[in-house]
Amino acid sequence: MIDFRSDTVTKPCNDMLKAMMSALVGDDVYGDDPTVNELERFAAQRHGFESALFVTSGTQANLLGILSHCERGDEYLCGQRAHNYLYEAGGAAVLGSVQPQPIENNDNGTLCFEKLRKAIKPDDFHFARTKLLSLENTIGGKVLSIDYLNKARAFCNEHGLALHLDGARVYNAAVALEVDITEICSQFDSMTICLSKGLGAPVGSLLLGDNAYIAKARRLRKMVGGGMRQAGILAAAGLFALKNNVTRLADDHQNARYLAERLNEIEGFSTVNYNVQTNIVFVDVEDSVDIQVIADSLKQEGILFSPGYQGMRLVTHKDVSKQDIDVLIEKLSHFVR
Numbered sequence: 001m002i003d004f005r006s007d008t009v010t011k012p013c014n015d016m017l018k019a020m021m022s023a024l025v026g027d028d029v030y031g032d033d034p035t036v037n038e039l040e041r042f043a044a045q046r047h048g049f050e051s052a053l054f055v056t057s058g059t060q061a062n063l064l065g066i067l068s069h070c071e072r073g074d075e076y077l078c079g080q081r082a083h084n085y086l087y088e089a090g091g092a093a094v095l096g097s098v099q100p101q102p103i104e105n106n107d108n109g110t111l112c113f114e115k116l117r118k119a120i121k122p123d124d125f126h127f128a129r130t131k132l133l134s135l136e137n138t139i140g141g142k143v144l145s146i147d148y149l150n151k152a153r154a155f156c157n158e159h160g161l162a163l164h165l166d167g168a169r170v171y172n173a174a175v176a177l178e179v180d181i182t183e184i185c186s187q188f189d190s191m192t193i194c195l196s197k198g199l200g201a202p203v204g205s206l207l208l209g210d211n212a213y214i215a216k217a218r219r220l221r222k223m224v225g226g227g228m229r230q231a232g233i234l235a236a237a238g239l240f241a242l243k244n245n246v247t248r249l250a251d252d253h254q255n256a257r258y259l260a261e262r263l264n265e266i267e268g269f270s271t272v273n274y275n276v277q278t279n280i281v282f283v284d285v286e287d288s289v290d291i292q293v294i295a296d297s298l299k300q301e302g303i304l305f306s307p308g309y310q311g312m313r314l315v316t317h318k319d320v321s322k323q324d325i326d327v328l329i330e331k332l333s334h335f336v337r
């Protein structure tokens with residue numbers, strides 16, 4: 001199978017599996033798992049936070065992240081296209097009674113500070129209490145600039161808001177910007193990182209913040225059933241991912257640009273409206289092309305992609321090569337003809 005649906009489909013390499021097999025483990029709910037403890041220590045230090053929490057998924061990291069900043073009746077500002085608004089089953093609202101206040105994203109993924117300012121509620125019993133701004137980087141494959149993040153920090157300082165980053169793909173952003181990850185992290189009070197996307201671990205995410213914040217998140221993690229026992233097997237994969245799989249994300253970005261160029265060679269397919277910055281390629285497909293039929297046919301040939309996002313969305317990752325892209329283009333051209 002050549003799988004372009006997402007970078008979540010990556011499978012652990014042999015060296016990662018070896019690290020998992022030889023991981024020292026204990027009961028992490030008792031705080032006894034040495035490998036989880038090592039991952040949390042390493043992650044906190046590497047990203048410049050006091051503390052870190054290893055959690056089951058990016059969704060759980062965002063949920064605990066928002067609920068550790070906000071109480072019932074508080075609200076968080078976020079993008080209309082934010083994962084933690086659109087794609088997490090409304091968790092913060094359902095489980096935490098925290099109201100999202102979405103703002104339309106600009107095309108480059110940013111949020112307009114003037115619109116954000118207008119959305120902050122005055123201290124009045126009619127309103128929810130605005131506590132937090134949540135950004136996402138990368139968002140739809142697009143990178144928020146360091147300059148924008150600086151401005152977001154200043155905005156939050158001015159308005160007394162906390163600043164959270166959904167950093168599911170924050171390493172893609174750092175690699176694309178050619179900066180050390182800490183240049184991004186240093187602007188935020190809290191952030192999440194997915195180990196299970198481009199970084200290639202099978203399971204797991206991180207939540208980062210100060211000691212009191214992570215202590216609160218740890219209680220909430222138990223509450224939502226996220227207390228894991230011999231989780232060191234998974235933490236070993238996460239440690240391996242952070243230490244070995246970061247710089248190679250540049251290959252995914254290069255492959256994504258190559259894929260976008262090749263797609264433009266096919267009649268009825270165009271990527272010109274989307275600037276490929278990282279590992280996600282959006283494609284406009286002409287109405288005359290039945291993309292669902294093509295997706296079904298290519299599936300028979302062992303090639304998977306997601307139809308329906310704008311036409312097509314394709315994601316590059318460590319388990320698709322340049323040759324795999326050539327195979328896709330060849331078959332796709334064939335079906336379109």
Ligand SMILES: *Cc1c(COP(=O)(O)O)cnc(C)c1O
Pocket residue numbers: 056057058059060062083084136138166168169194196205
């Ligand atoms: C994938 C993703 C998440 C959620 O991660 P899961 O591990 O799939 O729950 C959160 N935010 C963003 C931006 C993502 O891309």
